[in-house]
């Protein structure tokens with residue numbers, strides 16, 4: 001007989017992402033609305049191992065929907081990677097009578113949830129919270145929209161100064177080994193080149209085009225580089241171009257962690273709220289070990305193990321668009 005979920009734990013794990021607070025709020029309020037007790041687990045899996053667990057009320061999540069970061073803090077827990085660490089964590093959950101979990105994080109966090117729920121009879125529901133949008137099975141992850149808008153704002157500012165000085169700027173954005181932030185922010189800012197891990201970087205072709213543009217006096221160029229690009233990032237690309245085109249003024253800008261913070265966009269607040277609500281529906285329907293995804297604006301539930309196995313890949317269509325729009 002399926003065990004009824006009565007007390008749930010919620011945590012944020014891995015890199016934080018704008019909108020995580022909106023998701024926490026939706027999980028807590030939907031849980032309480034359905035008569036469940038909800039516990040906050042602090043600092044992700046590390047807090048579960050150390051027993052940092054606190055009961056949450058509806059007012060605990062007041063005035064946070066607009067805040068970046070996560071009120072539950074987060075971590076990348078090495079201890080949880082071990083079976084002993086997971087046993088300690090599970091015993092802490094049992095101490096509080098927690099019999100359902102909502103994990104907000106990326107594929108690494110889903111890997112942890114999959115391991116825990118394979119070893120112990122505790123239903124885990126994942127919410128895709130990462131700025132990288134690298135989780136297969138969902139069109140959007142919580143935080144991606146905000147991170148891309150932060151990058152677009154920064155790149156627009158850089159274009160102003162590049163234009164003022166007739167310079168080439170090479171701008172590096174986050175994404176781990178995914179090129180989505182570079183792709184979306186590069187297209188949205190009219191970048192002349194977009195370098196992503198999913199597409200081999202042809203530096204000879206880049207230099208040839210820059211040279212050709214230089215001759216046409218088109219001196220203002222922006223190249224957006226994903227940090228995971230096989231060429232090694234903005235500094236590596238700049239080094240080669242400076243060697244080969246000493247006449248070209250080159251500057252590098254690495255956007256870094258500003259992409260992780262900031263008030264979440266309306267879009268991120270909405271998907272986080274919908275996903276938080278859906279996570280509770282999942283637990284109440286007795287679903288196990290799935291994550292909530294959005295495809296064509298519809299919610300659906302994908303086995304956690306799928307997120308562990310596959311990465312979200314960039315389509316050929318986007319590649320073609322990049323090629324055409326950045327010539």
Ligand code: F6P
Pocket residue numbers: 015106130131132174175176227260
């Ligand atoms: O996964 C989110 C992310 O911001 C990646 O884009 C980036 O590569 C990584 O985390 C940075 O990790 P940290 O915050 O540990 O430096």
